[in-house]
Amino acid sequence: MKTIGIIAGLSWESSIEYYRLLNIKVQSALGGVHSARIIMTSVDFQEYSDNMKADRWDIIEKALIDEATKLKTAGADAIAIATNTMHVFADAVENNTGLPLVHIADAAGKAVKSCAISKVGLLGTKYSMEKDFYSLRLAEKSGIETIIPLSPDRERINGFIMDEFCRGIFTDEARSYFIKVISDLESRGAKGIILGCTEIPLLIKQDDVNIRLFDTMALHIDAITEYMLQY
Numbered sequence: 001m002k003t004i005g006i007i008a009g010l011s012w013e014s015s016i017e018y019y020r021l022l023n024i025k026v027q028s029a030l031g032g033v034h035s036a037r038i039i040m041t042s043v044d045f046q047e048y049s050d051n052m053k054a055d056r057w058d059i060i061e062k063a064l065i066d067e068a069t070k071l072k073t074a075g076a077d078a079i080a081i082a083t084n085t086m087h088v089f090a091d092a093v094e095n096n097t098g099l100p101l102v103h104i105a106d107a108a109g110k111a112v113k114s115c116a117i118s119k120v121g122l123l124g125t126k127y128s129m130e131k132d133f134y135s136l137r138l139a140e141k142s143g144i145e146t147i148i149p150l151s152p153d154r155e156r157i158n159g160f161i162m163d164e165f166c167r168g169i170f171t172d173e174a175r176s177y178f179i180k181v182i183s184d185l186e187s188r189g190a191k192g193i194i195l196g197c198t199e200i201p202l203l204i205k206q207d208d209v210n211i212r213l214f215d216t217m218a219l220h221i222d223a224i225t226e227y228m229l230q231y
Contacts, residue, residue: 001026001037002228004102005076007067009042010083011166014198014217018082021218025225036228039074041067048086049162052127061089068093078102080224084196084216085125088133100227105134107223108194108216109142115212117192119145121185123178124196126158134196147188149181157181165199178204186211 004022008015019038026036043063051059064086068079078100079093087104094101112120120138128134135146149157160174178200182193190211195201198217206213 001030001034002077002230003037003039003075004078004080004224004228005068005071005074005099006038006040006080006082007043007064007071007086008040008082009045010048010081010086011045011199012042013166013168013202015040015042015082017198017202017217018080018221018224021221022225022228025221026228029225029229036225039071039076041070043067045166049166052085057088060086061092064089064093065096068097068099072097072099078227080220082220083198084134085128087137088127088131090133102220102224102227103137104216104220104223105137106141107219108196108214109138109144110223111214111219112138112144112192112194113142115192117212118143119147119189120192120194120214121182121188121190122146122148122194122196123157123181123200124194125161126154128196129154129157138194146194147185147190149185153181153184161197161199165197165203170203175203175208179208182209182211 022036027034048060080102081087084104090101090103122129129148138144138146192212194214196216201215201217
């Protein structure tokens, strides 16, 4: 089994699920009392949040590379970033460590493509929605067109994620609002919805809507498991 190095804490609400589900999947695949070989570094998300708001992405990039380097030194065979937004620096992390990175958008793109869907709506932090690193990756790797909510919706979605979901707060108000936004994206031609924030699947479930949802956290965990169990 290969050892995965995970950059966690972005936020810890979903990082818990990464650790739990990776171990469940490895044990299910190998039987007995097998568990996942994981090295995890958990950061202080407040520092990252403050730097995002201040548009100090250079500081975030250096911090991520430093964390990934720690994981390499500790013996990781590959890196996984347990969040969507920080994949803006996926190439920088991979290039600076020399380790492969299991990319969350590639996992999402593979799942969307397998459903013969070519146009999706993307929900996530405003940074994931507005910066082109995610949509370009989906287009270049999987041939998928991405649309995003309108500007006022992007701001409110980001507020829910940063102010509530990352604190473990999941309300009916938020759920109703996300369902409305998903309906709007569907009316604009989306045939599927990528839940491009690892906290959103803790709020919205497939039973809440009719359109196909793609849970990036679950898909990422599947991709990490597949990598770990290569021989």
